[in-house]
Amino acid sequence: MSSxxxxxxxxxxxxxxxxxxxxxxxxxxLDVCARLFTQYGYAATSTRDIADAVGIRQASLYYHxxxxxxxxxxxxxxxxxxxxxxxxxxxxxxxxHGAASALYALVMIDTATLAKAPHNCGRLPSFPDVRSQxxxxxxxxxxxxxxxxxxxxxxxxxxxxxxxxxIENLVEIVxxxxxxxxxxxxxxxxxxxxxxxxACGATHEQITTAxxxxxxxxxxx
Numbered sequence: 001m002s003s004x005x006x007x008x009x010x011x012x013x014x015x016x017x018x019x020x021x022x023x024x025x026x027x028x029x030l031d032v033c034a035r036l037f038t039q040y041g042y043a044a045t046s047t048r049d050i051a052d053a054v055g056i057r058q059a060s061l062y063y064h065x066x067x068x069x070x071x072x073x074x075x076x077x078x079x080x081x082x083x084x085x086x087x088x089x090x091x092x093x094x095x096x097h098g099a100a101s102a103l104y105a106l107v108m109i110d111t112a113t114l115a116k117a118p119h120n121c122g123r124l125p126s127f128p129d130v131r132s133q134x135x136x137x138x139x140x141x142x143x144x145x146x147x148x149x150x151x152x153x154x155x156x157x158x159x160x161x162x163x164x165x166x167i168e169n170l171v172e173i174v175x176x177x178x179x180x181x182x183x184x185x186x187x188x189x190x191x192x193x194x195x196x197x198x199a200c201g202a203t204h205e206q207i208t209t210a211x212x213x214x215x216x217x218x219x220x221x
Contacts (some may be wrong), residue, residue: 026064028054030078033071034119042072043129069135076130076139079122083110084142087149089218097213099156100197100206105214106149107171107193114174115184122175157200170196 023031032053036045047068051058065071086109094102114122124130125139151164171192174184182188190211197207 025054025056029061029064030071030074031118033068034075034117034121037072037075037127037130038119038121038123041129042068042124042127042133069133072124072130072133073135073138075121076124076135077142079114079117079125080139080143080146082113084145086218087145090149093214093217094153094156097217098210099153100202100210101213101217103150103153103157103200104193104197104207104210105218106153107167107196108189108214108219110146110168110171111174111184111189111192114172115178115189120175120178122172123179154196154200157197157202159201162200167196167199170199 029050033045033050036049036053040049045068047061048058050068050071051061054061065074083106087106090102090106090109093105125136125143130136147164147168149164150167151162154162154164154167173192174189177184177188193211194207197210202210
């Protein structure tokens, strides 16, 4: 066989930013994958791409994850799990102070989760090559709990049936804004929370009270 026949084909050139050395190896892998998956797509990113970007041997990758599917499942969970883990406390706010305060708190927490997701990996659930993976199903079940919470709280605020999906769509403007290069800070998240409450029919006074209660009971920690 000639040397030309053995010569590897050139791969797609990729700029590889330095990896944050303050992160643990596992977190470095997740951070790199969030960037590669959102930039190039899940299907188009190989385990070799991941290992090269992290700066480890491909075999070392499997010490931390069984493969790409496990990494994807973890990244998807991180776009919703931090919010879901606080649902019981949010429900306690609803029981004591009313649904408007709880809904405001839920939106602020959900938008914070999406705003902090590395490399805007909140985009991943919308990618066709992600939705076709088995790992999409666990995320879908977790995300359904969030939509149900929005549905329930929105209905209590509005006094009529509210589709939690459209509330979640309002919340996910955070993902779209980050994709446009916009900074999503606390003030922007407050605008989203206020818009959700207004869409559910809350008055200015109710929104002002909801904000004060949510920060006093849950957000100011």
